[in-house]
Amino acid sequence: MSYVQTEAFASATAPLASRPVSAQNNYSFIQGEFEITVVSDGFITVPIDIVAPEGSPEQRAEILRRTGNPDAGLVESKTNIPVIRRKNDLIIVDIGSGNKYQPSDGRLSANLITCGIDAGAITKVVFTHAHPDHVWGTLTEDGRLRFPNATYYVGAAEWDYWMDPDYRNNMPSELHEFAEGAQRAIDTAGHTPGHLSLELAGGEGLIITADAATNEIASFQHPKARFGYDTIPDLAIKNRARLIERAAFDRTKLLGYHWTCPGVGVAERDGHDIAMSRCD
Numbered sequence: 405m406s407y408v409q410t411e412a413f414a415s416a417t418a419p420l421a422s423r424p425v426s427a428q429n430n431y432s433f434i435q436g437e438f439e440i441t442v443v444s445d446g447f448i449t450v451p452i453d454i455v456a457p458e459g460s461p462e463q464r465a466e467i468l469r470r471t472g473n474p475d476a477g478l479v480e481s482k483t484n485i486p487v488i489r490r491k492n493d494l495i496i497v498d499i500g501s502g503n504k505y506q507p508s509d510g511r512l513s514a515n516l517i518t519c520g521i522d523a524g525a526i527t528k529v530v531f532t533h534a535h536p537d538h539v540w541g542t543l544t545e546d547g548r549l550r551f552p553n554a555t556y557y558v559g560a561a562e563w564d565y566w567m568d569p570d571y572r573n574n575m576p577s578e579l580h581e582f583a584e585g586a587q588r589a590i591d592t593a594g595h596t597p598g599h600l601s602l603e604l605a606g607g608e609g610l611i612i613t614a615d616a617a618t619n620e621i622a623s624f625q626h627p628k629a630r631f632g633y634d635t636i637p638d639l640a641i642k643n644r645a646r647l648i649e650r651a652a653f654d655r656t657k658l659l660g661y662h663w664t665c666p667g668v669g670v671a672e673r674d675g676h677d678i679a680m681s682r683c684d
């Protein structure tokens with residue numbers, strides 16, 4: 405897996421009017437030599453036709469009842485952002501959408517302050533993929549980097565897909581130290597062409613799935629069903645099913661970007677079926 409280093413992903417989308425922010429859940433735990441705090445960016449709403457386009461009426465009703473608004477037919481898809489401390493590094497994985505996407509997200513900066521995390525102390529930003537709810541928060545409302553002292557990492561395939569190919573650089577030397585920091589990327593392409601999940605070594609392991617598994621019910625009970633925002637559905641299904649199977653077999657702890665806060669759980673097999681059990 406190779407990375408390119410970028411100045412930033414900048415969104416050309418004009419900011420919406422400023423919105424009030426509210427405190428959200430945060431949740432901390434130790435994982436081997438990593439100290440992890442899950443900080444919320446709020447939530448986005450996603451139509452049930454996107455979340456479970458192939459779901460039965462019963463399954464769709466259950467998803468809406470447990471993770472959404474049944475009257476509106478909308479799933480409330482949380483945005484759980486891991487902040488990982490290891491020695492002198494403070495690493496954030498994806499950074500929400502700032503004030504540019506939906507009115508119910510863009511809460512990260514306020515919630516970091518609530519958690520006592522200084523934006524200037526973040527040393528590394530790792531992007532799993534370049535969808536708006538993961539990267540549009542790169543710049544603040546006045547056009548400055550939200551994490552001004554960080555080095556930014558994005559998968560080369562993801563970068564190539566979204567940006568000018570001529571901008572590509574070789575792997576930065578910082579990546580070696582970064583890899584030694586026990587992070588490795590799991591290729592979960594399909595949701596986007598270069599989508600990555602991340603695995604932290606140490607302890608019993610933790611896989612930051614990002615959007616390889618977007619819904620705690622649909623993605624586990626029916627990993628081979630289509631998800632409406634997957635760019636390459638067949639590849640997404642293959643990688644999602646492999647990831648869920650492996651997680652259920654290894655019982656590796658999982659952290660999902662869009663699951664009910666704080667999005668930490670374990671895949672459990674019951675006969676043929678797999679379900680996600682929350683850890684909180």
Ligand SMILES: [Zn+2]
Nearest residue numbers: 535537615661
């Ligand atoms: Zn997402």
